[in-house]
Amino acid sequence: MTAKSTNPAYTRSAVPSEPENELASVNASARELLLWEESLGAEGFPGSKPGAPQSRTAGESARSEAMEDCQARLKVLADDAATCARCDLSKGRTQSVFARGTPDTDLVFVGEGPGYHEDQEGLPFVGRAGQLLDRMIAAMGYPRDGVYICNVVKCRPPENRTPLPSEAAACAHFLVPQLELVQPKVIVALGRCAAENLECVPPAGRWRGVWGEWRGVPVMPTYHPAFLLRSPEFKKPVWEDLQAVLGVLNRELPKRAR
Numbered sequence: 238m239t240a241k242s243t244n245p246a247y248t249r250s251a252v253p254s255e256p257e258n259e260l261a262s263v264n265a266s267a268r269e270l271l272l273w274e275e276s277l278g279a280e281g282f283p284g285s286k287p288g289a290p291q292s293r294t295a296g297e298s299a300r301s302e303a304m305e306d307c308q309a310r311l312k313v314l315a316d317d318a319a320t321c322a323r324c325d326l327s328k329g330r331t332q333s334v335f336a337r338g339t340p341d342t343d344l345v346f347v348g349e350g351p352g353y354h355e356d357q358e359g360l361p362f363v364g365r366a367g368q369l370l371d372r373m374i375a376a377m378g379y380p381r382d383g384v385y386i387c388n389v390v391k392c393r394p395p396e397n398r399t400p401l402p403s404e405a406a407a408c409a410h411f412l413v414p415q416l417e418l419v420q421p422k423v424i425v426a427l428g429r430c431a432a433e434n435l436e437c438v439p440p441a442g443r444w445r446g447v448w449g450e451w452r453g454v455p456v457m458p459t460y461h462p463a464f465l466l467r468s469p470e471f472k473k474p475v476w477e478d479l480q481a482v483l484g485v486l487n488r489e490l491p492k493r494a495r
Protein backbone atom coordinates (compact mmCIF):
# COMPACT_ATOMS: atom_id res chain seq x y z
CA MET A 238 0.00 0.00 0.00
CA THR A 239 1.42 3.37 -0.98
CA ALA A 240 1.14 6.00 1.70
CA LYS A 241 0.14 9.54 0.90
CA SER A 242 2.87 12.16 1.11
CA THR A 243 3.87 13.28 4.56
CA ASN A 244 5.39 16.43 3.16
CA PRO A 245 5.03 18.95 5.98
CA ALA A 246 4.60 21.77 3.47
CA TYR A 247 1.25 20.29 2.45
CA THR A 248 -0.19 19.83 5.89
CA ARG A 249 -3.04 22.16 6.73
CA SER A 250 -2.34 24.80 9.32
CA ALA A 251 -4.23 27.55 11.08
CA VAL A 252 -4.88 30.64 8.99
CA PRO A 253 -2.62 33.47 10.20
CA SER A 254 -4.55 36.45 11.43
CA GLU A 255 -1.89 39.15 10.83
CA PRO A 256 0.02 39.99 7.60
CA GLU A 257 3.40 39.53 9.31
CA ASN A 258 2.25 36.17 10.66
CA GLU A 259 1.12 35.24 7.18
CA LEU A 260 4.53 36.21 5.73
CA ALA A 261 6.28 34.19 8.44
CA SER A 262 4.00 31.26 7.69
CA VAL A 263 4.71 31.47 3.94
CA ASN A 264 8.46 31.61 4.63
CA ALA A 265 8.24 28.64 6.98
CA SER A 266 6.21 26.66 4.44
CA ALA A 267 8.66 27.51 1.65
CA ARG A 268 11.58 26.41 3.83
CA GLU A 269 9.81 23.14 4.73
CA LEU A 270 9.04 22.53 1.06
CA LEU A 271 12.67 23.15 0.07
CA LEU A 272 13.93 20.78 2.79
CA TRP A 273 11.38 18.20 1.68
CA GLU A 274 12.44 18.45 -1.95
CA GLU A 275 16.12 18.29 -1.02
CA SER A 276 15.39 15.10 0.91
CA LEU A 277 13.99 13.69 -2.34
CA GLY A 278 17.14 14.63 -4.25
CA ALA A 279 16.13 18.00 -5.70
CA GLU A 280 18.74 20.79 -5.86
CA GLY A 281 17.74 24.33 -4.92
CA PHE A 282 14.50 25.90 -6.06
CA PRO A 283 13.09 24.08 -9.08
CA GLY A 284 13.29 26.07 -12.31
CA SER A 285 15.85 28.52 -10.89
CA LYS A 286 18.48 27.68 -13.51
CA PRO A 287 18.40 29.99 -16.53
CA GLY A 288 16.44 28.42 -19.32
CA ALA A 289 15.33 25.43 -17.25
CA PRO A 290 11.88 24.23 -18.33
CA GLN A 291 9.04 24.84 -15.86
CA SER A 292 8.04 21.56 -14.34
CA ARG A 293 6.44 20.11 -11.23
CA THR A 294 8.68 19.94 -8.20
CA ALA A 295 9.80 16.55 -6.94
CA GLY A 296 7.54 17.00 -3.92
CA GLU A 297 4.54 17.85 -6.09
CA SER A 298 5.19 14.88 -8.36
CA ALA A 299 5.53 12.46 -5.45
CA ARG A 300 2.33 13.75 -3.87
CA SER A 301 0.45 13.63 -7.16
CA GLU A 302 1.56 10.05 -7.83
CA ALA A 303 0.60 8.98 -4.30
CA MET A 304 -2.86 10.50 -4.75
CA GLU A 305 -3.34 8.87 -8.16
CA ASP A 306 -2.42 5.52 -6.59
CA CYS A 307 -4.83 6.15 -3.71
CA GLN A 308 -7.67 7.00 -6.13
CA ALA A 309 -6.95 3.95 -8.28
CA ARG A 310 -7.09 1.65 -5.24
CA LEU A 311 -10.31 3.26 -4.06
CA LYS A 312 -11.81 2.69 -7.51
CA VAL A 313 -10.91 -1.02 -7.33
CA LEU A 314 -12.74 -1.17 -3.98
CA ALA A 315 -15.75 0.73 -5.33
CA ASP A 316 -15.95 -1.58 -8.35
CA ASP A 317 -15.83 -4.58 -6.00
CA ALA A 318 -18.63 -3.09 -3.87
CA ALA A 319 -20.75 -2.58 -6.99
CA THR A 320 -21.04 -6.34 -7.47
CA CYS A 321 -20.60 -7.41 -3.85
CA ALA A 322 -22.93 -10.01 -2.35
CA ARG A 323 -21.13 -10.50 0.96
CA CYS A 324 -24.34 -9.79 2.85
CA ASP A 325 -28.09 -9.78 2.18
CA LEU A 326 -28.22 -6.01 1.75
CA SER A 327 -27.10 -6.68 -1.83
CA LYS A 328 -30.56 -8.14 -2.56
CA GLY A 329 -32.47 -4.91 -2.02
CA ARG A 330 -30.11 -2.31 -3.41
CA THR A 331 -30.49 -0.34 -6.60
CA GLN A 332 -26.75 0.19 -6.51
CA SER A 333 -23.98 0.28 -3.95
CA VAL A 334 -23.01 3.67 -2.53
CA PHE A 335 -19.29 3.93 -1.99
CA ALA A 336 -18.29 7.53 -1.23
CA ARG A 337 -18.33 11.15 -2.31
CA GLY A 338 -15.85 13.99 -1.93
CA THR A 339 -12.10 13.83 -2.23
CA PRO A 340 -9.59 11.41 -0.67
CA ASP A 341 -7.11 14.32 -0.75
CA THR A 342 -8.33 15.66 2.58
CA ASP A 343 -7.64 15.67 6.29
CA LEU A 344 -11.27 15.07 7.28
CA VAL A 345 -13.56 12.08 6.75
CA PHE A 346 -17.21 11.71 7.75
CA VAL A 347 -18.56 8.19 8.27
CA GLY A 348 -22.32 7.66 8.42
CA GLU A 349 -24.49 4.59 8.85
CA GLY A 350 -25.75 3.50 5.46
CA PRO A 351 -27.46 4.74 2.30
CA GLY A 352 -31.10 5.82 2.38
CA TYR A 353 -33.60 6.01 -0.45
CA HIS A 354 -32.08 8.98 -2.27
CA GLU A 355 -28.54 7.68 -1.84
CA ASP A 356 -29.57 4.28 -3.19
CA GLN A 357 -31.14 5.99 -6.20
CA GLU A 358 -28.24 8.34 -6.94
CA GLY A 359 -25.33 6.14 -5.89
CA LEU A 360 -23.87 8.83 -3.63
CA PRO A 361 -23.89 9.12 0.17
CA PHE A 362 -25.69 11.95 1.97
CA VAL A 363 -27.61 13.48 -0.92
CA GLY A 364 -31.07 13.67 0.73
CA ARG A 365 -32.24 16.21 3.33
CA ALA A 366 -29.77 14.87 5.88
CA GLY A 367 -27.04 15.24 3.29
CA GLN A 368 -28.01 18.85 2.67
CA LEU A 369 -27.72 19.52 6.39
CA LEU A 370 -24.34 17.80 6.45
CA ASP A 371 -23.24 20.02 3.56
CA ARG A 372 -24.19 23.10 5.61
CA MET A 373 -22.22 21.74 8.57
CA ILE A 374 -19.20 21.15 6.32
CA ALA A 375 -19.50 24.67 4.86
CA ALA A 376 -19.73 26.16 8.37
CA MET A 377 -16.44 24.40 9.17
CA GLY A 378 -14.83 26.23 6.24
CA TYR A 379 -14.53 23.32 3.82
CA PRO A 380 -15.85 23.22 0.26
CA ARG A 381 -18.65 20.65 -0.16
CA ASP A 382 -16.29 18.25 -1.89
CA GLY A 383 -13.26 19.15 0.22
CA VAL A 384 -13.90 16.24 2.60
CA TYR A 385 -14.46 12.50 2.12
CA ILE A 386 -17.84 10.99 3.03
CA CYS A 387 -18.76 7.32 3.28
CA ASN A 388 -20.90 4.91 5.29
CA VAL A 389 -20.47 1.80 7.42
CA VAL A 390 -22.47 -0.24 4.88
CA LYS A 391 -22.50 0.46 1.17
CA CYS A 392 -25.98 -0.89 0.39
CA ARG A 393 -29.32 0.43 1.62
CA PRO A 394 -30.85 -1.48 4.54
CA PRO A 395 -34.59 -2.19 4.14
CA GLU A 396 -36.79 0.67 5.43
CA ASN A 397 -33.58 2.52 6.31
CA ARG A 398 -33.12 0.38 9.41
CA THR A 399 -29.83 0.32 11.27
CA PRO A 400 -27.39 -2.16 9.71
CA LEU A 401 -27.13 -5.48 11.52
CA PRO A 402 -23.79 -6.22 13.17
CA SER A 403 -23.25 -9.04 10.64
CA GLU A 404 -23.85 -6.61 7.75
CA ALA A 405 -21.49 -4.03 9.21
CA ALA A 406 -18.88 -6.73 9.78
CA ALA A 407 -19.19 -7.92 6.18
CA CYS A 408 -18.88 -4.38 4.84
CA ALA A 409 -15.78 -3.66 6.94
CA HIS A 410 -14.17 -5.40 3.97
CA PHE A 411 -14.61 -2.00 2.28
CA LEU A 412 -14.66 0.55 5.10
CA VAL A 413 -11.34 -0.46 6.65
CA PRO A 414 -9.19 -0.18 3.50
CA GLN A 415 -11.17 2.90 2.45
CA LEU A 416 -10.15 4.75 5.61
CA GLU A 417 -6.63 3.38 5.50
CA LEU A 418 -6.20 4.67 1.95
CA VAL A 419 -7.59 8.15 2.64
CA GLN A 420 -5.53 8.50 5.84
CA PRO A 421 -7.52 11.37 7.38
CA LYS A 422 -6.23 13.30 10.34
CA VAL A 423 -9.67 13.18 11.93
CA ILE A 424 -12.78 11.04 11.40
CA VAL A 425 -16.23 12.29 12.38
CA ALA A 426 -18.56 9.39 13.18
CA LEU A 427 -22.12 10.44 12.35
CA GLY A 428 -24.46 8.58 14.67
CA ARG A 429 -24.10 5.77 17.15
CA CYS A 430 -23.87 3.02 14.51
CA ALA A 431 -20.83 4.65 12.90
CA ALA A 432 -19.28 5.35 16.30
CA GLU A 433 -19.79 1.72 17.36
CA ASN A 434 -18.24 0.36 14.20
CA LEU A 435 -15.25 2.66 14.67
CA GLU A 436 -14.98 1.24 18.20
CA CYS A 437 -15.63 4.62 19.81
CA VAL A 438 -18.64 3.94 22.04
CA PRO A 439 -17.68 3.30 25.66
CA PRO A 440 -19.44 0.45 27.49
CA ALA A 441 -21.17 3.01 29.69
CA GLY A 442 -21.74 6.72 29.75
CA ARG A 443 -21.90 9.37 27.06
CA TRP A 444 -20.59 8.63 23.58
CA ARG A 445 -21.41 11.86 21.69
CA GLY A 446 -18.67 14.46 21.84
CA VAL A 447 -16.15 12.13 23.49
CA TRP A 448 -12.96 11.69 21.49
CA GLY A 449 -12.14 8.13 20.49
CA GLU A 450 -9.55 6.58 18.24
CA TRP A 451 -9.64 4.21 15.29
CA ARG A 452 -6.29 2.68 14.35
CA GLY A 453 -4.46 5.77 15.54
CA VAL A 454 -6.84 8.29 13.96
CA PRO A 455 -8.80 10.58 16.31
CA VAL A 456 -12.54 10.02 15.99
CA MET A 457 -15.21 12.50 17.06
CA PRO A 458 -18.55 10.72 17.53
CA THR A 459 -21.52 13.03 17.08
CA TYR A 460 -25.19 12.90 16.15
CA HIS A 461 -26.32 11.92 12.65
CA PRO A 462 -27.77 14.76 10.54
CA ALA A 463 -30.99 12.75 10.08
CA PHE A 464 -31.42 12.82 13.87
CA LEU A 465 -30.79 16.58 13.85
CA LEU A 466 -33.60 17.05 11.32
CA ARG A 467 -35.95 15.44 13.83
CA SER A 468 -34.37 17.03 16.89
CA PRO A 469 -32.88 20.40 15.88
CA GLU A 470 -32.29 21.31 19.53
CA PHE A 471 -29.20 19.07 19.36
CA LYS A 472 -27.55 21.13 16.60
CA LYS A 473 -25.68 23.20 19.19
CA PRO A 474 -23.78 20.30 20.83
CA VAL A 475 -23.01 18.89 17.39
CA TRP A 476 -21.58 22.25 16.35
CA GLU A 477 -19.44 22.21 19.50
CA ASP A 478 -18.16 18.77 18.46
CA LEU A 479 -17.28 20.06 15.00
CA GLN A 480 -15.47 23.06 16.48
CA ALA A 481 -13.42 20.62 18.57
CA VAL A 482 -12.56 18.81 15.33
CA LEU A 483 -11.34 22.08 13.80
CA GLY A 484 -9.18 22.60 16.85
CA VAL A 485 -7.48 19.20 16.44
CA LEU A 486 -7.00 19.95 12.74
CA ASN A 487 -5.44 23.29 13.70
CA ARG A 488 -7.94 25.13 11.53
CA GLU A 489 -9.56 28.38 12.54
CA LEU A 490 -13.30 28.76 12.55
CA PRO A 491 -14.44 30.78 9.51
CA LYS A 492 -15.28 34.35 10.59
CA ARG A 493 -18.94 34.12 9.55
CA ALA A 494 -19.42 31.08 11.80
CA ARG A 495 -18.01 32.64 15.00
Ligand code: SF4
Binds near residue numbers: 322404
Ligand atom coordinates in the same frame (compact mmCIF):
# COMPACT_ATOMS: atom_id res chain seq x y z
S1 SF4 B 1 -23.53 -3.81 2.33
FE1 SF4 B 1 -21.32 -4.07 1.91
S2 SF4 B 1 -20.90 -6.23 2.35
FE2 SF4 B 1 -23.13 -6.02 2.12
S3 SF4 B 1 -23.53 -6.47 -0.06
FE3 SF4 B 1 -23.30 -4.25 0.13
S4 SF4 B 1 -21.13 -3.83 -0.32
FE4 SF4 B 1 -21.31 -6.04 0.14
